[in-house]
Amino acid sequence: MVEEHNNLYEVAITRLPGVGTQITRQLVSYCGSPQAVFEAPPGKLLKIPGVGPTLVKNLASGAKAALLQAEEWLKMAADLDVQLLFYTSPKYPDRLKQIPDAPTLLYFRGNGNLNQRRIISMVGTRQISSYGQTITERIVEDLKPYNAMIVSGLAYGVDVVAHRAALQAGLPTIGVMASGPETVYPAVHRKYAERMLTQGGLLTENPFGTRPDAPRFPARNRIIAGMSDCTIVVEAALKSGTLITANIAHSYDKEVMAVPGNITSPVSEGTNHLIKSLKASAYTCVQDLVELLNWDLQDEAAAKAAHRPLDLAEFTDDERKVLMVLHQSREEQMDNLSWKAQIPISNLASVLLALEFKGMVKAMPGKRFAILV
Structure with missing residues (x-):
């Protein structure tokens, strides 16, 4: 029920007039969730970069219709077994999330x-x-x-x-x-x-x-x-x-x-x-x-890792966090790695560079990083 409640606001925010992909991300980032965007007072919204009086007015006037439309689509999604994947969903394609014009919401069967x-x-x-x-x-x-x-x-x-x-x-x-x-x-x-x-x-x-x-x-x-x-x-x-x-x-x-x-x-x-x-x-x-795509190197590294435990004693705290995440998933997008390891993206680049010099990780196409041990 909680997921359905969240889906209601995730779908509704995509139906607000004048609110495109970039502004949606901006609103959710500052407010914390799509529901919080609908509940935010005008004064708070106006402090968000890129949000002006016209947009705030559109939010207020279009909220009810957007929520009604979202309710209708949620029923259709349930009837047709369609999954609604907001860009914050763990099921949303990570690779797609990295592109500047990625869709806010995907419909998946x-x-x-x-x-x-x-x-x-x-x-x-x-x-x-x-x-x-x-x-x-x-x-x-x-x-x-x-x-x-x-x-x-x-x-x-x-x-x-x-x-x-x-x-x-x-x-x-x-x-x-x-x-x-x-x-x-x-x-x-x-x-x-x-x-x-x-x-x-x-x-x-x-x-x-x-x-x-x-x-x-x-x-x-x-x-x-x-x-x-x-x-x-x-x-x-x-x-x-x-x-x-x-x-x-x-x-x-x-x-x-x-x-x-x-x-x-x-x-x-x-x-x-x-x-x-x-x-x-x-x-x-x-x-x-x-x-x-270096698939041969990835498979070789995975085979080695299966036979050798990961010793983290010689690494810094941030390096250990990155290695623990990559040890689980084998490779990650840089943004996802930053989120999972809880390291700011501004610091992560230097951590990854240090791990590359130590022969622990390798940069892959599309800002992905793979563990080599």
Whole structure:
């Protein structure tokens, strides 16, 4: 009941007029919780940076309607078994949380762990060639030993081939949608979507009743790019939504890989361009990905750690806190590490640098840190 009560205010704050993602985070950070935002007096709200009289007026006038809307959606969520993941929820994707325009609230159906140790996004053209289909299936099959989660957009072409291959390989797979959580688009992929609910799931930032209109797809693509360790582009035209996704991933300082293709094929122009412009590394075999993301070093370190206890006597208090957190999870995003170890982010960088010099941790792509013992 407490969680449902919290969900009410978490959903409601996303329905307030004029309150976007950044202001929501600011309000919750200063007030302590979404409920506290609704209960805060105007004088307190006006002291928050970025909050002015117009916004305070919108909060007051829109609060009742927002709460009524939230109540309705909570009932729909319960009926359809939809989980409501506010950005402060432990189930919210940690990798996605690091990007500046991450959604405040996600709607999730399924059983997948959105913070699985290894997550790979696969994107590409809707006009997939036989070469593209073979390569997509091979990539997924080769990821089986690494137990990677496969993320894509449930669209025609590369997306659905990747999802289908993941289901066949027994890997979890997440479909990120541009519609509301109750709407599978295209409808012809419903049979795969239903299977994904028990082997991954369906994820969207769009509330109930949202149609998959064209402008929502680029926004959907930033979630695909933001919630994984690496985005692999299989086939893409030079001007396409797929290249938008790759460019978004690149702008987030995420790893991007592209499959080289036939220089006479229109659907290889995009992938070849990404490689040529140094926005993507070439994917020719799974070892390319393993080495890019240091998975081999991680597995080697994990094997060593399993046979050797961690001796903390020679480290400072802050170093011990970091090592204890990483010993449990093996790797963490810097922001999560700061929170779990209770070390301010301003101090954490120097602590991690000291541990790197001591050969205890290693910096990974996307501001992640892994323990090496």
